[in-house]
Amino acid sequence: MEQFYIGIDIGTTATKAVCFDKTGKVIRQFTQSYSMYHPKPDWSIQKPNEILTAVLECIQEITKDIQPQFISFSSAMQSIMAIDNTGNPLTDAILWADNRAHSLAEALKESEQGKSFYQKTGIPIHTFSPMTKIAWLKEHDAINFSKAFKFISIKEYIWHHLTGEYVIDSSMASGTGLMNIHKLQWESNILDYLKIEESQLSTIISSTHQSKGLSDSFNYILGGGDGVLANLGTGAMETGRMALSIGTSGAVRLPIDKPFIDSQMRTQCYHLMDNQYLKLGAVNNGAIVLQWLKESILKTDESFEELFEQAKTIPAGSEGLLFVPYLLGERAPIWDASAQGTLLGILIIHTKAHLIRATLEGILFGLLSITEILLPDSEKRHETTIMASGGFGKSELWLQMVADIFQMKVIVAETIEASAWGAVLIGFKATGITIPNHTRIGKTFLPNKEYKEIYEQNFEKFKRVYPLLKDI
Helix, strand or coil: CCCCEEEEEECCCEEEEEEECCCCCEEEEEEEECCCECCCCCCCEECHHHHHHHHHHHHHHHCCCCCCCCEEEEECCCCEEEECCCCCECCCEECCCCCCCHHHHHHHHCCHHHHHHHHHHCCCCCCCCHHHHHHHHHHHCHHHHHHCCEEECHHHHHHHHHHCCCEEEHHHHHCCCCEECCCCEECHHHHHHHCCCHHHCCEEECCCCEEECCCCCCEEEEEEEHHHHHHHHCCCCCCCEEEEEECCCEEEEEEECCCCCCCCCCCEEEEEECCEEEEEEEECCCHHHHHHHHHHHCCCCCCHHHHHHHHCCCCCCHHHCEEECCECEECCCCCECCCCCEEECCCCCCCHHHHHHHHHHHHHHHHHHHHHHHCCCHHHHHHCEEEEECHHHHCHHHHHHHHHHHCCCEEEECCCCHHHHHHHHHHHHHHCCCCCCCCCEEEEECCCHHHHHHHHHHHHHHHHHHHHHCCC
């Protein structure tokens, strides 16, 4: 009898339910979208019950006519909400993209207290972290802050609805800016700063934790955060591999066997399980910059594929045109929510095709600036393979540009829905199922040595632009 395993990926714009067989082949999938709201400048929120409804519909749809061995969860990280003692939301879910705590975070970041918090958590002091959002609620929404029974993420809210438990896996907890990454416990100094009790947070437990549903017979597996599980799902938890993903935003993630703290507070550190950690950096400005270019600047109905074909006609380096794409501020490595984009070196010879290519190059330079920190030894960098995932993996031009700009081998991980598959791999471990050889290798792209020098020169220029202009 065929057996089925379900991964639920609770994303920023949609929840995907994916049913796999044991080899990782997708049997069926179902997606339910929902909105992000911006009721005030700098605010990015979601309605918890809209996401709960979407998840329940996904579970109902994906389990039609089948009884899965388990349902395991992946979730977007860094959401936070206050709930009362009946489990009902007191606030909306405040998302990673919400910048309301910017001024508070900037002041804390410059203080000795903020620096000590980073040393303990591995999470930069920045408005993306739930820690700064709880601090904002304390200062600006005192009524709901004082009423809060617990502060939890969307994933914890859904898990509680399904199982009655308030628990959080260590990967989600390590993204909050509240957990001591060295001890895998909530950090008492930070709780004191926020004036909250440990009982107001969920209990930190392993991602392999299992629970039966309150109102159904499904075996639920806690799973983890989407970035960590994407590494697992693409085979990038192995030594000598680095995950690079570009969706709306982008990230570079490198597996390590102990916590990593950057002396200049530029990187993040997450825990998966046992001695598996990731050091990483995430950027705000991924493919959303291309969407802006297409819709707001070029105002064209051409597909991205057609735009990429035009970019192909332009030589590496875009004939001197350089784009620093900090349109949405930036996270790693500069951690400046007020950073702005810059187009440099524009000449009368430059065309629409130059602008497209410079945009592609600029997004990759942003990710390369993180890679330099994660892999400072250039020899080690050239021995490391990039496992590419995310929407950009469909563009051979862009993948070849990654190989050329990073001067590293690039492999496209063909594991469909990497985070959902990563959740299923956690489920296999939780239930004692032998984990298959799960990395499906797609196309490989090797770096062109002839472009090495031009890209090195442009990258050096790229790194100088922001520091020179930030105070103007």
